[in-house]
Amino acid sequence: MSFTMMNKKTLAMSVVGIAALAAFPLVFHNPYYIHLAETILIYAILLFGLDIVVGYTGQVSLGHAGLFGIGSYTTGVLWLKFGVPFFIAAPASIAVTALFGALLALPALRVTGPYLAMVTLAFGTIIQILINEMTFLTEGPLGIKVPKPSFFGHKLGEVEFFYLVAVMMVLALIVVHRILKSHLGRAFEALRDSPIASDCMGVSVYRYKVYAFVISAALAGLAGSLYAYSEEYISPNTYNFEVTILFLLAVIMGGRKTRSGALVGALIVVMLPSLLADIDLFRKIATAAAVIGVTSAVVLLATKRKSVRELLVPVVATVGMALFSYKLENIVDWRLTIFGLMTLFVVYYLQDGIIGFLRGALGRSGRAAIAGADIVATGSAAQEWVASEQLSATSTNLLSAKQILMQFGGLKALNRVDLHIVKGSVHGLIGPNGSGKSTMMNVLTGIYKPTDGQVEFNGAVISGQTPSAIALGGIARTFQNVQLFGEMTATENVLVGLHNTFKSNILDVMLHTPRYLREEHTARERAASILNFAGLSALAEEEARNLPYGKQRVLEIGRALGLNPKLLLLDEPAAGLTAPDIKELMAIIRKIREHGITIILIEHHMDVVMSISDTVTVLDFGQKIAEGKPAAVQADPKVIEAYLGGSAGDEAPAAVATPT
Numbered sequence: 213m214s215f216t217m218m219n220k221k222t223l224a225m226s227v228v229g230i231a232a233l234a235a236f237p238l239v240f241h242n243p244y245y246i247h248l249a250e251t252i253l254i255y256a257i258l259l260f261g262l263d264i265v266v267g268y269t270g271q272v273s274l275g276h277a278g279l280f281g282i283g284s285y286t287t288g289v290l291w292l293k294f295g296v297p298f299f300i301a302a303p304a305s306i307a308v309t310a311l312f313g314a315l316l317a318l319p320a321l322r323v324t325g326p327y328l329a330m331v332t333l334a335f336g337t338i339i340q341i342l343i344n345e346m347t348f349l350t351e352g353p354l355g356i357k358v359p360k361p362s363f364f365g366h367k368l369g370e371v372e373f374f375y376l377v378a379v380m381m382v383l384a385l386i387v388v389h390r391i392l393k394s395h396l397g398r399a400f401e402a403l404r405d406s407p408i409a410s411d412c413m414g415v416s417v418y419r420y421k422v423y424a425f426v427i428s429a430a431l432a433g434l435a436g437s438l439y440a441y442s443e444e445y446i447s448p449n450t451y452n453f454e455v456t457i458l459f460l461l462a463v464i465m466g467g468r469k470t471r472s473g474a475l476v477g478a479l480i481v482v483m484l485p486s487l488l489a490d491i492d493l494f495r496k497i498a499t500a501a502a503v504i505g506v507t508s509a510v511v512l513l514a515t516k517r518k519s520v521r522e523l524l525v526p527v528v529a530t531v532g533m534a535l536f537s538y539k540l541e542n543i544v545d546w547r548l549t550i551f552g553l554m555t556l557f558v559v560y561y562l563q564d565g566i567i568g569f570l571r572g573a574l575g576r577s578g579r580a581a582i583a584g585a586d587i588v589a590t591g592s593a594a595q596e597w598v599a600s601e602q603l604s605a606t607s608t609n610l611l612s613a614k615q616i617l618m619q620f621g622g623l624k625a626l627n628r629v630d631l632h633i634v635k636g637s638v639h640g641l642i643g644p645n646g647s648g649k650s651t652m653m654n655v656l657t658g659i660y661k662p663t664d665g666q667v668e669f670n671g672a673v674i675s676g677q678t679p680s681a682i683a684l685g686g687i688a689r690t691f692q693n694v695q696l697f698g699e700m701t702a703t704e705n706v707l708v709g710l711h712n713t714f715k716s717n718i719l720d721v722m723l724h725t726p727r728y729l730r731e732e733h734t735a736r737e738r739a740a741s742i743l744n745f746a747g748l749s750a751l752a753e754e755e756a757r758n759l760p761y762g763k764q765r766v767l768e769i770g771r772a773l774g775l776n777p778k779l780l781l782l783d784e785p786a787a788g789l790t791a792p793d794i795k796e797l798m799a800i801i802r803k804i805r806e807h808g809i810t811i812i813l814i815e816h817h818m819d820v821v822m823s824i825s826d827t828v829t830v831l832d833f834g835q836k837i838a839e840g841k842p843a844a845v846q847a848d849p850k851v852i853e854a855y856l857g858g859s860a861g862d863e864a865p866a867a868v869a870t871p872t
Contacts (some may be wrong), residue, residue: 224372248482250374253381254438259462260388260533261431262651266460267468268392269750270404270426271324274456275293275316275332278339279429283309283436283453287357288446289349298361300442303539306430310802313424313429321421336456344448355447358440377438379770384469391427392469393830394721394732395714400424401469402697402708411679411696412657412688414712427718429681430564441689457555458484465558467565468701483796491543498537505530510570520578526561582849598851610635610670610779610810611656611687616654617664618651618834625651627834628665635777639716639799639810640825642818642855649814649829650692652781657689658682666853670778684712692784692814698757702767706739706758709774713738739774746770762793766800779810786817798824822846830854 220869233253237246258280265273278340286305290296296304317646320331343350350356360368361376367378391397399420403409407417440446458481487494509527512518534552540546562569618626626648633639641649654660656667658679662741667675674682688709697705713735716728743749746766756767765785782801786794794817801824805811814822821828822842830838830845832854838845845851 213862216517222810224664230382233382234298234375237374245434246370248759250370250442250481251378251439252475252478253377254435254463255459255481256475257381257438257471258432258435259466259474259477259481260384261428262459263436263463263468263470263474264400265428265584266393266463266614268397268400269611270402270640271321271421271423271424272326272329272460273332273425273428274329274453274460275339275454276428276432276452276459277453278336279293279313279432280436280455280459281310281343281434281448282312282444282834284440284451285343285350285356285436286433287437287440288358291358291510292351292356294732298363302434302437307432308432309436310426310430313426313432316429319424321425333456336451336453340448340451341453353448354443357445357446361441370699373441377442380434380438384434388431388726389471391718391721394728395716395735396420396712396718396721398700398704398708399702399711401700402506405693405697405699407844408659408679409691409697410708412659412683413708413771414683416678416680423718431594435516457469461555461558465562465565467567467569470565470567473565473567473725477647484551487545487549487851491537494540494543495534495537498534502530502534517568526557529557529561540775579739580636608635609659613652613656613665614668614669615660615665616652616667618648618655618660618871620665624834626655626662628834629834631836633810633812634827635810636808637826638805640821641690641812641814641831642816642821642828643831645834648782648834651814651834652831653689653814654681656781656865657687664767669732683775686775686781687781688775690773690783690785692763694761694764694768696756696764696768696771699755701753701755702743702759702770703736703739703752703822705767706742706774707735709742710735710738712775740772742773745773745803747796762789762796765789765793765797769800769804771802773809777809779812780804781812782812783816784816785813786820787844796851818846 229783236249239245240249254648260277262273271799283305286308287301289306290301317378320328323331344352346352347354349390353441356762360370360373363366391398392846399410400423401413402413402415403417403420403424410420411417411725444452462477462481463474463814464477465480466475467473505527509518512523513520533550539743543550548602557564564571591703608630611631613629613631616629616631617624629648629652631641631652641652643649651660655662655675657676658674661676665675669682669687670686674684674685697708700708713733713837714728716725716731719725720728741748743752746769748763748767756764757768763799769782769785770778785801786797789797798820801811801813805824813821813825825842827840828838828842828845829836830848830851832850836847837850837854840848
């Protein structure tokens with residue numbers, strides 16, 4: 213599907229959605245249904261933000277009910293104490309909640325996984341307690357009454373306020389969509405798949421986690437402010453642990469990394485409490501779910517997308533739930549049990565949520581085309597990415613590692629190693645497994661801080677700097693185990709490497725200023741050029757995880773080239789490759805060298821190292837045992853004994869021919 217067709221389809225769906233919002237109060241006159249839809253839209257705003265943290269950066273936050281409460285009470289207190297109008301109270305709620313989000317994120321995001329979940333849960337609990345106890349400000353358990361906002365002396369009715377909420381939701385959707393489709397969104401998504409690779413692409417993991425949390429908190433603040441006006445009364449019990457779990461479940465059930473999933477999730481958040489309170493309604497929905505489950509299973513089996521084994525448990529579970537619902541007499545006693553079973557079912561069998569399941573059932577990719585996706589590098593533009601970085605091959609050292617000691621407890625992984633890399637050369641670094649090669653790579657790129665010694669690059673000391681700072685300074689790398697961003701396309705992977713070329717701030721992204729649009733277009737042109745250079749143009753819009761292994765290796769090199777590096781570190785790039793793939797890899801390495809980029813090559817394939825390298829350094833047990841021209845190193849008795857498996861008196865083995 214072309215970009216133009218997708219654009220038209222997206223525009224048509226947007227027009228239909230806005231028309232549906234506009235028509236809703238005209239079709240459903242009952243104030244209860246209008247208020248229900250209003251609440252769904254408010255929760256959708258919060259879930260747009262929560263999805264940034266959970267869906268994109270992969271962090272589990274259990275504190276969003278607390279942030280939601282801060283937004284509500286900021287509006288409530290401003291009205292109660294000062295009579296502040298909507299156009300001041302709502303922005304104030306956004307700002308205050310974003311501030312609390314930053315205060316939470318700064319310490320909390322130094323931990324991950326269950327520890328982060330515990331910290332954010334504690335934050336939410338503390339906020340609820342403070343709201344309840346600070347009676348001088350919040351009125352405590354009595355709560356605060358907040359009337360509907362007034363504009364120019366006119367107090368909004370339920371329908372008018374619905375339209376206000378609808379406008380806020382649409383604006384929030386547009387802003388979030390623009391952020392997530394920009395370089396900021398790509399940075400967030402990269403953090404989820406590989407934090408180490410993100411840091412080595414110049415994307416500071418900690419900084420962008422904080423950015424994601426602050427944006428998410430700001431949206432929670434807006435949702436909280438609108439909720440206070442919608443309900444016209446707020447109290448501490450509204451922002452409890454159950455609401456936090458509902459929000460998290462909504463993101464997972466609706467479908468992460470989709471705005472439509474957030475809308476579906478909001479519908480679930482609003483309707484689920486009613487569903488688990490009304491036995492008749494529960495029976496109807498359980499029966500409908502069973503029918504949908506069986507029908508979907510038949511379609512998936514008929515199209516051979518799933519096996520009977522894969523579908524057996526989900527189908528039995530949905531049908532069993534429907535049958536069980538007719539055996540129940542009082543659903544209240546089983547409410548938490550059913551809630552827990554639904555959560556487990558979603559986590560295990562709907563990992564991409566309802567929207568992801570529907571896309572899979574319909575055979576759709578789910579990745580919309582975006583601006584510039586059809587850019588193709590042609591002619592001289594294919595080499596444009598290296599034009600400003602060509603270096604003259606002189607004898608000066610680009611990098612010098614002096615007396616590097618890397619000690620882990622009593623183990624010296626590197627023991628006073630010197631390494632000098634000549635500008636414009638290919639420098640091979642070889643040695644047996646455990647000799648310290650990858651440790652040296654991690655020291656040079658800032659992942660490890662050396663116990664002693666220093667690293668100089670381009671005349672400046674870089675040892676002790678962060679990986680992102682070193683990457684932005686001109687050192688790029690690949691990894692021994694491929695560290696691509698699997699859920700992102702080949703183009704998007706390279707665009708993460710080009711992240712440093714963007715100077716636009718979040719306001720530029722939100723408003724789509726000419727500066728941002730120009731930078732995005734230029735970055736996409738350069739990404740297309742790099743993919744063309746690497747021979748990956750035909751796979752530009754394919755997700756990285758779906759590429760053949762050999763192409764993944766090449767893509768990782770292409771992503772590193774996005775940094776316009778002066779020095780490229782390749783960590784066993786030929787590992788696991790077939791002979792044709794190795795031949796292609798060697799051709800790419802030679803092309804990179806021809807453009808003046810200095811290369812450090814760690815490799816176990818001796819034919820690759822000896823045919824490409826100008827100089828070879830050999831490590832063994834953390835010490836340098838040989839260094840020189842490839843032929844001299846091959847004949848060195850210490851290398852033969854330590855690395856090539858012979859003894860000092862054996863004849864030096866002949867070089868292995870380059871694979872054809």
